[in-house]
């Protein structure tokens with residue numbers, strides 16, 4: 001079949017005898033041979049068997065695990081072309097969901113398409129001791145020696161974990177690694193609480209990495225991860241564009257070390273009024289620099305730990321004109337209305353905003369501008385449509401590539417009354 005286009009999720013689509021096929025690792029206009037693997041109601045998932053005619057945007061993947069490991073979707077696409085396809089996918093999603101033709105004003109590539117992640121989550125096969133990542137759509141571990149996406153200092157940690165972890169009496173199911181390039185934190189996630197402390201600080205430093213300053217044991221309970229104990233320092237300090245941020249191991253922090261400064265600058269560029277509300281603010285990534293420019297700012301965040309970090313960051317950056325609220329955005333709507341912001345920054349999780357949040361925001365008569373940072377184009381399109389129906393207009397659309405070589409799309413849309 002001929003591949004028509006790429007769609008969100010890392011697939012290309014093609015048609016054969018009236019049926020739609022979803023195929024990974026292909027490119028538009030490629031002539032391919034596929035074999036069906038799963039028949040769904042509306043489409044068939046298929047495996048790429050052979051490429052008869054290649055798209056010139058195709059390149060040889062630099063990673064030997066590509067196709068097997070579920071981490072990357074686009075390593076077969078030249079980096080500039082990845083951006084071109086992400087742009088087309090974003091526009092297509094807006095057209096399909098919001099019935100809007102959007103222009104993409106800026107595309108910000110990652111300075112390096114590799115070695116950008118300051119965080120990774122390794123999976124462990126607790127029976128065999130294999131360490132790596134899950135296969136695409138499967139809970140099966142592909143063993144890896146190194147990952148092209150992680151920051152350079154993380155790869156030696158992976159190599160050593162592979163030596164040490166299989167020797168432990170109880171194996172964790174996941175190991176999370178966090179780095180600010182100078183210091184490293186580790187989280188070991190167990191299926192059941194281990195009966196005794198297995199790793200000591202000295203052993204971790206000696207056998208895993210001298211950069212490790214803290215590590216902790218966690219257990220998975222009812223789909224949630226609970227902290228059992230933490231040894232040493234449980235946070236990292238990030239220095240970005242003259243601002244300092246403390247991010248605890250359990251707080252959200254952006255993953256692409258090259259793009260964080262660009263993300264902040266993109267948001268800051270639009271701060272040109274007095275009162276700013278940063279909703280879903282995390283540790284204050286945008287609130288802190290925004291409050292240097294505006295008169296007064298508030299941050300709202302559901303994670304108590306992240307709010308503690310944000311308050312720490314307020315002091316760390318000598319700020320007085322900012323206040324952080326530990327609350328869901330939904331429960332803080334009265335506080336937000338009372339504050340009456342000129343500008344609202346929104347950076348929600350994939351689910352986007354609730355209708356109630358949108359309805360209440362559009363009712364703030366003072367509100368002039370919304371800076372919507374999103375990692376999910378579909379919920380972004382759905383929410384922007386509602387803002388537009390309530391009298392807002394798109395002023396600027398940016399695609400900032402936070403996740404090179406994967407299908408993920410991060411965008412910032414500025415909308416004004």
Ligand SMILES: C[S@@+](CC[C@H](N)C(=O)[O-])C[C@H]1O[C@@H](n2cnc3c(N)ncnc32)[C@H](O)[C@@H]1O
Nearest residue numbers: 252280281282285301302303328329347348349
């Ligand atoms: C994509 S992160 C963005 C954080 C921050 N803006 C940054 O760039 O570092 C989303 C944040 O929203 C928080 N969050 C999730 N649901 C929330 C809710 N209903 N209300 C407020 N915050 C929420 C998460 O804890 C997380 O810190």
